[in-house]
Structures are given as structure tokens and as C-alpha cells.
Amino acid sequence: MKVKLKISFYLRAxxxxxxxxxxxxxxxxxxxxxxxxxSTGFFVNRDMWDNNADxxxxxxxxxxxxxxxxxxxxxxxxxxxxxxxxxSGFTVEKLYSLYAGKDKTITNFVDFFExxxxxxxxxxxxxxxxxxxxxYKTTKKHFLSFLKSKHGWTSVSPFDVTPALIxxxxxYLRTIGGMQENTATKTLKxxxxxxxxxxxxxxxxxxxxxxxxxHLKPVDRGFLTEExxxxxxxxxxxxxxxxxxxxIFVFSCFTGLAYIDVSNLTEENIVTLGGTDWIMTKRQxxxxxxxxxxxxxxxxxxxxxxxxxxxxGRLLPILSNQKxxxxxxxxxxxxxxxKRLSYHMARHTYATLLxxxxxxxxxxxxxxxxxxxxTTQIYARITNKKIEQDVMRVADQLNAxxxxxxx
Numbered sequence: 001m002k003v004k005l006k007i008s009f010y011l012r013a014x015x016x017x018x019x020x021x022x023x024x025x026x027x028x029x030x031x032x033x034x035x036x037x038x039s040t041g042f043f044v045n046r047d048m049w050d051n052n053a054d055x056x057x058x059x060x061x062x063x064x065x066x067x068x069x070x071x072x073x074x075x076x077x078x079x080x081x082x083x084x085x086x087x088s089g090f091t092v093e094k095l096y097s098l099y100a101g102k103d104k105t106i107t108n109f110v111d112f113f114e115x116x117x118x119x120x121x122x123x124x125x126x127x128x129x130x131x132x133x134x135x136y137k138t139t140k141k142h143f144l145s146f147l148k149s150k151h152g153w154t155s156v157s158p159f160d161v162t163p164a165l166i167x168x169x170x171x172y173l174r175t176i177g178g179m180q181e182n183t184a185t186k187t188l189k190x191x192x193x194x195x196x197x198x199x200x201x202x203x204x205x206x207x208x209x210x211x212x213x214x215h216l217k218p219v220d221r222g223f224l225t226e227e228x229x230x231x232x233x234x235x236x237x238x239x240x241x242x243x244x245x246x247x248i249f250v251f252s253c254f255t256g257l258a259y260i261d262v263s264n265l266t267e268e269n270i271v272t273l274g275g276t277d278w279i280m281t282k283r284q285x286x287x288x289x290x291x292x293x294x295x296x297x298x299x300x301x302x303x304x305x306x307x308x309x310x311x312x313g314r315l316l317p318i319l320s321n322q323k324x325x326x327x328x329x330x331x332x333x334x335x336x337x338x339k340r341l342s343y344h345m346a347r348h349t350y351a352t353l354l355x356x357x358x359x360x361x362x363x364x365x366x367x368x369x370x371x372x373x374x375t376t377q378i379y380a381r382i383t384n385k386k387i388e389q390d391v392m393r394v395a396d397q398l399n400a401x402x403x404x405x406x407x
Contacts, residue, residue: 004031005081007074009054011046012039012125014282021045024070028077030092036122037096040073042066093201108155110147112203113140116194129287139190146172161195161208182216189214222345223352228337229253233297235335242334245327247301248316252343254297256350256368259324259343260284265315270294270302283369290369 006029011022021043028035044066048057055070056063080098084090106112117140120133146169147153156165166188173184188209198204224232233250237243252262261283269281277294294302302315310317319327321343328341339345347368354364 003081003085005029005078007077009040009070010051011044011049014125017043019043022049024049024066026073028092028095030081030090030095033092035092035096036126037099038122040070042069106203107157109158109161109198109203110140110144110155112158112198113143113194116197125287129285131285135190136194139187139194142173142177142187143169143191145177149176158198158204161204162206163208163210163212166191166208166212185214185216188212222339223349224253224337224339224345226353228335228339229349231335231337232331235331237331237334242327242331244317245319245324246331247304248318248324249328249331249341249343249346251298251301251316252346253349253353254295255279255292256347257281257290257292258283258285258347259321261290262316262343263314263318266313267315269315286369286371288369288371290367292367 008027008029009024010027012025013022016022022045023039024042024044025039026037028037044056048063049055050057055067077095077099080095081090084094106115113136117133117136120128120136124130124133144154147156150168150172169191170184170188173179173187174181177184179187192209192212195204195208199207229250232246235246237246248262251257252259255262257265257279261281264284265279265281269279271278271280277299279290279292279294279298281290282288283290305311305316308317318324325342332339332341351364351368354367355361
């Protein structure tokens with residue numbers, strides 16, 4: 001069978017170094033299979049890149065050096081493919097291993113897990129996000145801690161990745177690991193994804209998660225009532241830092257943006273369409289587009305900090321998440337709010353406000369950048385709870401009609 005090979009060099013989207021240059025990455029197609037081979041290590045300005053030729057434009061010394069290096073990379077890949085001609089089991093994954101010098105046989109599951117994470121990192125910006133890669137890294141860290149704590153191991157053979165081991169890992173997460181039920185379940189689901197890939201490539205010949213079903217417990221996601229938002233917004237603080245943190249929190253309440261997404265905002269994220277200002281960005285967690293119209297409250301906060309020297313090129317001056325959360329606890333105490341303020345709560349508050357004002361769930365889902373409307377439906381339950389609280393506040397007045405029909 002004739003080998004079908006295509007090697008493509010391209011510029012990574014939405015990424016620039018300090019000089020405004022983008023990295024040149026490699027993508028390879030082999031017999032219908034696609035694999036991202038990562039960065040070449042070279043950077044170039046986007047206006048100096050020829051998308052048709054997959055090379056740098058011009059004959060400057062820099063352009064010639066980079067293009068020669070790209071030619072050598074392409075030649076290396078083609079030589080590897082030629083050397084394996086006739087090998088019916090030769091896949092694009094094996095090609096990548098040989099190209100990257102990782103063609104040694106993986107014999108334990110921890111090494112397979114590490115190789116899996118590297119593969120995910122290569123796909124960041126192409127269907128995978130940095131948050132996804134971090135999720136796998138965190139799960140691997142917990143799994144290694146479990147192996148060492150329970151068995152004194154630093155690795156585990158594929159034969160020992162059994163349903164019993166997975167069950168013990170789940171118990172470890174909920175006890176020694178100190179995780180809540182849902183967090184432990186999500187960690188196990190992440191590990192299951194790795195084992196599924198291991199089965200697909202033949203590294204595992206069994207399913208260690210067989211007969212294991214996952215159930216996430218419904219979470220009562222906290223939110224602020226309109227009265228609590230009013231108290232928070234009208235509070236006068238003696239300490240400027242508290243006022244600053246309160247303002248950023250309120251900004252999140254009226255945009256629905258997560259902490260990291262607020263932190264990443266620059267003035268370039270503000271776009272005017274049809275006379276309306278929008279924040280247009282991508283959620284770091286999912287890489288899903290999140291377009292939010294700027295309400296008056298959010299606009300006032302942007303204007304307030306427009307001349308701040310602490311912005312460092314960002315739209316708003318942001319402290320670390322840890323410091324923000326510490327100050328939010330103090331702010332809640334000063335405002336008499338008996339709830340744990342967090343940026344998760346601010347995001348939930350935004351969703352609840354919109355739903356309670358009659359905004360359709362599909363619209364709210366879009367505004368929040370949710371990948372699944374089921375996530376948004378959680379907030380509908382919150383809104384029902386709010387309706388119940390509102391009705392109960394006037395229950396005594398309504399109960400005055402209880403004598404209806406009585407003589």
C-alpha cells in the first residue's frame with residue numbers, strides 16, 4: 001500500500017512571544033491519521049509567513065536559516081517513514097515517537113500517563129486547552145501520591161492497573177486525599193480517559209474501570225441576592241485595597257467572567273458592534289468563545305481603573321487569586337454577608353440574575369461559554385430556589401386569605 005504522508009508547518013494561533021512573534025509548529029498526516037508534532041523552536045512575525053508555501057517569506061539571513069531548518073525537519077520525517085516502508089503497523093504515533101527520540105518501549109503505566117500528557121500539551125490550541133493538560137497533570141500527581149502512600153511504588157505495571165487498584169485510589173482520594181465526593185469523582189473520570197487511550201493503543205488489555213459508574217452529586221451553587229449585591233456595591237471601605245477587590249468581584253458579577261478570564265483581559269478584548277460595547281474573549285478553561293455585552297456597572301468599573309498604574313497592560317488591575325479570596329472573606333464580614341464570596345459565586349450570581357429577569361437559558365449558556373446546556377440548567381434550579389425564597393418572604397401576607405370560604 002502506498003504511504004500517504006503530508007507534513008505541514010503552521011503558526012500557532014493566539015500566541016505571541018515578547019517580540020510579537022508566533023511559534024512555528026508541525027502537523028503531520030500519515031495514511032489519514034493526524035498528529036501534532038509540537039513546536040519547531042522557531043518564531044516569526046505573522047506577516048512574514050507564507051501559508052501556502054509553509055515557509056518564511058524573503059531571503060534575509062534569518063528567513064534562510066529558518067527555512068533551511070524546516071527543510072531538514074521535513075527531510076528527517078520523510079526518512080523515518082521511508083525506513084519503515086512495508087511496516088503495516090506503522091502509525092503516526094510511532095512516527096512521532098521516532099521523530100522525538102522517544103521510541104523506547106514504555107513498560108509501566110506512569111510512563112504511559114506522562115506520554116499521554118505530553119500528547120495533550122502538543123494539542124493545546126488545537127482542540128485541547130492548557131486547563132485540560134493541567135487537569136491530567138494534577139490527576140497524575142494524585143495517582144503517584146496514592147501509589148507511594150498505599151504501596152510504596154513509584155510506578156505500576158499495566159497488569160497491576162486493576163479494578164481493585166482503581167477502587168483503592170478512589171478511597172484514598174476521599175480520605176487521605178481530603179477530596180469532596182465530586183472532586184474525587186472528577187479525578188477518577190480523568191484517569192479513566194487515560195486508561196481508555198491505553199486500551200485503544202494496546203497498552204492495557206483490560207478495562208480497570210469495568211462496572212464502575214460515576215455519579216456527581218447535585219451542588220447548591222451559591223449566589224448573591226440583589227439585596228446583597230446592593231449592600232456590597234454601596235459599602236464604603238477605609239482601605240483602598242478592599243475597595244479595589246470589591247470592584248473586581250462586582251465586575252465578575254455583571255459579566256459572568258471567571259477570575260482567570262478577567263485577569264487575561266486587555267483593551268483589545270473590547271469590541272464595539274452596532275453601538276454596543278462587548279467583551280470578546282475565550283475561556284481559558286475550555287477555549288470556548290465568550291462574548292458578553294458590557295453593562296453599565298461593568299463599564300463604570302473599567303472607566304474607574306482606566307488610568308491605574310497597576311494594570312500592567314491588562315484591562316483591570318488584578319491581584320493573585322489567593323490574595324483576592326483572602327480579601328473577599330474580609331469584605332463579606334464587613335458587609336454582613338454570611339456567604340463565602342468567590343469568583344465562582346460571582347459567575348453564578350450573573351447567571352442567576354439573568355435567568356431571574358427572564359433571559360432564556362440558551363442565551364445564558366452562550367454568555368457563560370458553556371459547552372453543554374446541562375451545566376446552565378444547574379442555575380435554573382438556583383432560580384427556582386430564589387423564587388421560593390421570594391414567595392416565602394410574603395407568605396404571611398398571602399396566608400391572610402386562609403379564612404376564605406369560612407363563616
